[in-house]
Amino acid sequence: MSWQAVARKDFQDAIRSRSFWVISVLFCLLALGVAIAYGVFTDVFGADRTVAGLVFLLANAISLFIVITAILVCYKSVAGERESGSIKLLLSLPHSRRDVIVGKIAGRTGVLAVPTIGGLLLGLVVGSALIGQVDPVATALLLVVGLFFALTFVSAMVGFSAMTGSSAKAAALTLGVFFVFELLWDVVTLVLVFVASGFTLPSPASYPAWIYPIMQVPPTSAFLSTLNAVVPGGTTTPAPVDPSTFEAFYASPWIGLAVLLVWLTVPAVVGSRMFARADL
Amino acid sequence: MATIELAGLRKEFDGVTALAGIDLRVEAGEVFGFLGPNGAGKSTAINVLLDFVRPTGGSATVLGYDAQADSKAVRERTGVMPEGYQVYKRLTGRQHIAFVIDSKDADDEVLDPLERVGLVDAVDRPAGDYSKGMKQRLTLAMALVGDPDLLILDEPSTGLDPSGVRQIRQIVREESARGTTVFFSSHILSQVEAVCDRVGILRDGRLVAVDSIEGLRAAAGSEPTLRIDAPGVAESDLTAIRALDGVDRASMTDGHLVVGVADRAKFRVLETLEERGIDVADFETTETSLEELFMAYTEDDR
Numbered sequence: 001m002s003w004q005a006v007a008r009k010d011f012q013d014a015i016r017s018r019s020f021w022v023i024s025v026l027f028c029l030l031a032l033g034v035a036i037a038y039g040v041f042t043d044v045f046g047a048d049r050t051v052a053g054l055v056f057l058l059a060n061a062i063s064l065f066i067v068i069t070a071i072l073v074c075y076k077s078v079a080g081e082r083e084s085g086s087i088k089l090l091l092s093l094p095h096s097r098r099d100v101i102v103g104k105i106a107g108r109t110g111v112l113a114v115p116t117i118g119g120l121l122l123g124l125v126v127g128s129a130l131i132g133q134v135d136p137v138a139t140a141l142l143l144v145v146g147l148f149f150a151l152t153f154v155s156a157m158v159g160f161s162a163m164t165g166s167s168a169k170a171a172a173l174t175l176g177v178f179f180v181f182e183l184l185w186d187v188v189t190l191v192l193v194f195v196a197s198g199f200t201l202p203s204p205a206s207y208p209a210w211i212y213p214i215m216q217v218p219p220t221s222a223f224l225s226t227l228n229a230v231v232p233g234g235t236t237t238p239a240p241v242d243p244s245t246f247e248a249f250y251a252s253p254w255i256g257l258a259v260l261l262v263w264l265t266v267p268a269v270v271g272s273r274m275f276a277r278a279d280l
Numbered sequence: 281m282a283t284i285e286l287a288g289l290r291k292e293f294d295g296v297t298a299l300a301g302i303d304l305r306v307e308a309g310e311v312f313g314f315l316g317p318n319g320a321g322k323s324t325a326i327n328v329l330l331d332f333v334r335p336t337g338g339s340a341t342v343l344g345y346d347a348q349a350d351s352k353a354v355r356e357r358t359g360v361m362p363e364g365y366q367v368y369k370r371l372t373g374r375q376h377i378a379f380v381i382d383s384k385d386a387d388d389e390v391l392d393p394l395e396r397v398g399l400v401d402a403v404d405r406p407a408g409d410y411s412k413g414m415k416q417r418l419t420l421a422m423a424l425v426g427d428p429d430l431l432i433l434d435e436p437s438t439g440l441d442p443s444g445v446r447q448i449r450q451i452v453r454e455e456s457a458r459g460t461t462v463f464f465s466s467h468i469l470s471q472v473e474a475v476c477d478r479v480g481i482l483r484d485g486r487l488v489a490v491d492s493i494e495g496l497r498a499a500a501g502s503e504p505t506l507r508i509d510a511p512g513v514a515e516s517d518l519t520a521i522r523a524l525d526g527v528d529r530a531s532m533t534d535g536h537l538v539v540g541v542a543d544r545a546k547f548r549v550l551e552t553l554e555e556r557g558i559d560v561a562d563f564e565t566t567e568t569s570l571e572e573l574f575m576a577y578t579e580d581d582r
Contacts, residue, residue, distance in 0.1 A: 016370040092362055092423075
């Protein structure tokens, strides 16, 4: 299978990036730090600590790290190869352009899986030891959903990278998406609520229900909602809107999974089509 | 069967014409030199063969497949040294070759193609540390994997020292000997004339000539001239020489016998003179240099 050859090559190539290793070590240290804090500071986290609680704390802490690492590992994945000309070596081999996109998503997800699994396992094992509990279900679910989140964000970033032939433009595009949909999205939702409420800002408790799915648009929020939906004993609901307080088809943390599926597919499909049509 | 067939191939980039209607047939087993100054459209044409760019009009057929619709099938059986490529800096030579073997489902040994290009010593170094010439050799080795039916070499001599250029020629001959069709582009005529059966000359997106080197010479009126210092040549001798196969013209100029003659007939001219009792004191052959010939095609009447 053609995309698998691309994926293997891409994994070998991207895993040798030095900046990736630096950020991976930081990633593991962060997970370790979170786990130790959760295990040691009983006055902050309360006495009845659970592995499920640790799972959400870890997920919160690492989600942004996964996003940043994915941008770092992926923004040049297609655009950089077009800019340098290595895409000509790649495409002089019998790979379709779609094989290239699929292979790159698979290969770079594999790269991102290394610190994701490493960091989360480290945090879960150390944290479980400190609080003296083992919860294989919650542990496995965090790993699975964490990997799915890594795949989703990698797919989106490879998709954006495939939309242009310049690394600089790819950097602008991926960072722009990151700023708007991650860092500034709180402001966007706030403005929407403000306008919809007749240019006044209601208290968070009386936010309109429809803002809930809009708040799930950032991939990290969708990731945490998905985790909420699948891990029993989930403790965090993305404030300030609690989906259990209103009736609507979107009033469920599963909306997070739907959002992740959009991030997983739409940029990759659009990017893949643009790449397939491009003159190299 | 034609290995490459271009029919009315046109390509425009944002209103700039890169290829203005190319018709070309390269037969199976041929070594074809694709010549032209930089910017003439050589790489654009090659990029169409590999589906890197899409033609504005006309069609390209490679190994019997449509170069756009069935590009993957074309690339299954083609080895390529592209122009303007970059190797994967972090991967070793071995990993590059392994990737090609993997991609083409070939059963080559990793070291074999590297041995052919003389890169075995550097096999486990990252290709980012290679010199330009070594990167060229690596790319050539990648092109050889899987015993392709067609080799496309776009400016393969760029960055190579003379021994590297010789090695490329040697490999082109070897591949040709086992039936591979070779499509070889260059902006330097002397690099292709030694190995090519035919050449096509591209200028401003048009093919201005397609012929063998000898044919081009003849068409450009620049066949080799034999200039003989031989006193006592009579009109009857001239007639005898003109009657020889391969002789195009013969005349007395400045007291010398000047004969327009194909290479293969030169000695027959000298022998004929001797048979007729004429003492050849000295002779020299002159021919238009290949560069002049190339210039004649690519730079005249602008």
